[in-house]
Amino acid sequence: MSSIVFIGGGNMASCIVGGMIARGFEAEDITATAPSESSQERLKSRFGISATDDNRSAVAHADIVVLAVKPQIMRKVAMDLASALKADAVVISVAAGISINSLQLWLGNSTAIVRAMPNTPSLVLSGATGLFANELTSQSHKDSVDQIFNAVGYCCWVESEEQINAVIAVSGSGPAYFFRILEIMQAVGQELGLSEEIARNLVSQTALGAAQMAKVSDSSPAQLRQEVTSPGGTTERALSTFQQDGLEAIFRRAMTSASQRAEEMSKDFSD
Ligand SMILES: NC(=O)c1ccc[n+]([C@@H]2O[C@H](COP(=O)([O-])OP(=O)(O)OC[C@H]3O[C@@H](n4cnc5c(N)ncnc54)[C@H](OP(=O)(O)O)[C@@H]3O)[C@@H](O)[C@H]2O)c1
Structure with a gap:
């Protein structure tokens, strides 16, 4: 089983993690990070997953990294993570309004990146997610991403990155x-x-x-x-x-x- 790390364990990450656990993903394969101890305790007790405030060590062995922090701090968080990522990891950003181009600048040009626009009904396995990948994302990365978002509802790959803005207007919001x-x-x-x-x-x-x-x-x-x-x-x-x-x-x-x-x-x- 792939090891999955959520950077940011707030509302959206909790909805996806909750759906994944309900669908039988192993809690031991999932880690979430959050600066505050109260959020870490909530994530551990609610889902039985690991939680830490150390983003870099959390991603060191992760196959899948989900960036689920607010768009305003994405640049700082992504740049800090860049050198700690495994070479073959796929990074999924759920942030509204952060382009693949920016993510590539911050994470490095050789990183497989997927933009995902999920929504909160993922928590009750009725989510709807639009996905778009950069060219470095392999079919096996895409299959892993599909597994996560299919588990928590409906998901689809859109044809262009611009269409993610339409997904935001339709199902994200x-x-x-x-x-x-x-x-x-x-x-x-x-x-x-x-x-x-x-x-x-x-x-x-x-x-x-x-x-x-x-x-x-x-x-x-x-x-x-x-x-x-x-x-x-x-x-x-x-x-x-x-x-x-x-x-x-x-x-x-x-x-x-x-x-x-x-x-x-x-x-x-x-x-
Ligand atoms: N909410 C939605 O319906 C929705 C839908 C689609 C996409 N999104 C996207 O999801 C992302 C997160 O939104 P949200 O609603 O889940 O926000 P949120 O509830 O405020 O969660 C943000 C999380 O990030 C954590 N955090 C803050 N600084 C951090 C850092 N330096 N390193 C690691 N974690 C850090 C916070 O930790 P603390 O708890 O310790 O402060 C919190 O757990 C956004 O980019 C948004 O565009 C949201």
Whole structure:
């Protein structure tokens, strides 16, 4: 089994590690690093993995290194790691807005690098991850990367690095869009007279059911929507309110601005 080290053991790394452990990856093959003792203790007790604050010694024997620190500190962290990496290791960066070009400058031009854009539902094995590799990444590296992200949900290789910004706008940031919609639907359900518990359960089960239908059905989301919209009925009234109030335009602006922010970040944090 490959040895896997997460540099940064925060929210995103914990979601991937949690999913991996649930899928039967051995805790003894996984290490995560974090400067604070409290984070190290949390990682050890929650997942049974090793944790340390020493990035360089953690990666010395690692086959797979996942960079999961904030984009703002990626340069410093990557440059410090460069000379400690095993020659045949593959480095996966999950950071939004850090280009392969910058990572190659910081880690060295001979490093196999994969940009991954996962999302937090990886924790419950329902993640969605877009991947893009540099030319030094071998098929066997790609297979190892696939194993990790397939274990925690759906993953796909995109055709160009630019498409990672689209993945960020769709699925990297996507869970938050749905959480916002759940929040609103639950609040309105309560205003209409339901208890908090019932409103929450109905809303999350409805989201799950709709997503499951969209995933397994041969029909498009538009067809599925039409199938539940009787002329003159309640759903039609609600959907025409979305239409009148510009829901589609709001989503277009929001997702385009997420993608633009990812582009800005690559300029802000690159060399
Ligand atoms: N959250 C998401 O939904 C999401 C989705 C896709 C991609 N990402 C990407 O994932 C990356 C991490 O985001 P996050 O939300 O997980 O952030 P986070 O929760 O703040 O986690 C960052 C982690 O980095 C650790 N850290 C700080 N300095 C370090 C250093 N010098 N060496 C090693 N570890 C260090 C922190 O340790 P302490 O706990 O000790 O401070 C913390 O564990 C970002 O680049 C982000 O773009 C996030």
